[in-house]
Amino acid sequence: MNAIVLSILIMVTLSLMRVSVVFALIAAAVVGGLYAGLPAGEIVTAFNDGLGNGAPVALAYATLGAFAVMLSRSGITQRLSGRVIASFQGGAHSPTHARLVTWGLFVCLILAGFISGTLIPVHIAFIPILVPPLLLVMNHLDLDRRAVACAITFSITVMYMTTPIGFGVIFLNDILMANVNQAGEAAGLVVTRDMPPRAMLIPALGMCLGLLVAIFVSYRRKRAYQDQPLSSMEQIPAASALAPWQLGGIVLALVVALVVQVWSGSMIFGGLTGFALLSLCGIVHWNEQDTVFTQGMRLMAMVGFIMIAAAGFAGVMKATGEVPALVESSVTLIGDNRGLAALVMLLVGLFITMGIGSSFSTIPIIATLYVPMCLSFGFSPLATTALVGTAAALGDAGSPASDSTLGPTAGLNADGQHDHIWDTVVPTFLHFNLPLIAFGWLAAMTL
Incomplete structure (x- = not known):
């Protein structure tokens, strides 16, 4: 058995047994x-080297968490949640009213996810701020949170896959297009900026x-929850009524944070800029700045630790040298069957991404291996882009170490x-990875 396949199976099995994801990643590594035959010393070295690659991501989530907490202190998220709660509690509690509130919740959360990856670049940091105040409403609706988890994961994943704005610019242009062009340069393969969004449209469907x-099918039935107190870190007091100039400052902070992130290519600088501008707006007292920033870091701490551990896991997997071996062993099974080649490449991408936990980090690993294979089987530039992009996106929605599930x-x-593995990871894996395989294969065969 390939070492990477064995590691992924161990990590997934331990996670399904409710073992800590961080421990599961370390043990699997x-x-x-x-x-794979690595000495213990080399494993430790590779893991430690990989940890450094996860540090920027963890710091980015910490700063985005601080930005999100500061934004929450403005009272915007509380007002939105309060209106939804008041709408439900003040209604007639009829089935029609409950359905309207339910669909309103889904629409609001999906739109918030769309915006968080494009216009307001806080990524998953908006979730621990916006969602907890809505749990009471979900409880009264007996709404299955697994459906909500699928909706949120969909909203923060499908946008970067298809829309070259915000995080989509990084995924589609800076990573997918750049790596495919680099890997196919010797063969004359050229992918232009308009091609990745078109290539990823069918998988997104x-x-x-x-x-x-x-x-509408899997989680449409009611599921009972109890009204429990929220964790202390979610109880974030909102500021009093804001002056018009403060509201303008909030809008300016959101715009500038997006511009800085796109200009610098760094979520860290974008989050810090937004936090600094919101601070200047006087939303909190100056002596509370450190408390708010620390609160934001605590908010995203677990996500950051898991992402760092996932980076260490990825470092060990790369050190084994088993990724090319996994692809080569797959080639021997393919023969000259073009359809089987596309399916095997997607399945291998699923295993790699589930271990790394990031579609952004998977593309540089698989592009150098997949692009020559695609060209040898006669896949078009669009089909090649779709295969590489879908193979990377696979597993992002169903990995225990992915921000798309941790958020x-x-x-x-x-x-x-709400259990991370059984209520988020398993539902998103079943409802997104399986369709992605089918539609990614369809894209590869038709484009």
Whole structure:
């Protein structure tokens, strides 16, 4: 068995057994490294080297968490949540009213996810701020939180896959297009900026189908929850009534944060700029700045630790040298079957991304291997781009170490009634990865 496949199976099995994701990643990395023949010293070195690659991501989430907390202190998220709660509690509690509130919740959360990856670049940091105040409404609606987890994961994933704005610019242009062009340069392959969004459109339709199945079929039945107190870190006091110039400052901070992030290519600088401008707006007293920043870091601490551990795991997997071996062993099974080649490449991408936990980090690993394979099988530039992009996106929605699953859990488990693995990871894996495989294969065969 390939060391990477063994490591992923161990990590997933331990996670399904409710073992800590951080421990599961470390244990899987050690076993996979030993199985591949690496000495213990090299495993430790590779893991430590990988930790450094995860530090920028963890710091980015910490700063975005601080930005989100500062934004919450303005009272914007509380007002939105309060209106929804008042609408439900003040209504007639009729089935029609409950359905309207339910669909309103889904629409608001999906739109918030769209905006968080494009116009207001806080990524998943908005979830622990916006979602916990809405849990009471979900409880009264008996709304299955697994459907909500699928909706949130969909909203923060499908946008970067298809829309070259915000994080989509990084994924589609800076990573996908750049790596495909680099890997195909010797063969004369050229992918232009308009091609990645078109190539990823069909796979994104698969995610749309998965979302509809999750909401209307899998989790449409009611599920009872108890009204439990939220964790202390979610109780963030809002500021009093804001002056018009402060509201203008908030809008300016959001715009400048987006511009800085796109200009610098760094979520860290974008988050810090937004935090600084909101501070100047006087939303909190100057002597509370450190408290707010620390609160934001605590908000995203678990996500950051898991992402750092995932980077260490990825470092060990790279050190084993088993990624090319995994692809080569797959080639021997393919023969000259073009359809089977596309399917195997997607499945291998699923295993790699589930271990790394990031589609952004997977593309540089698989592009150098996949692009020559695609060209040898006669896939077009669009089809090649779709295969590489979909193979990377696979697993992002269903990985225990992915921000696409950690984010929804951070919000939905604020009262301790939402399990990360069984209520977020497994539902998103089933409803998004399986359609992505089918529609990614369709894109590769038709484009």
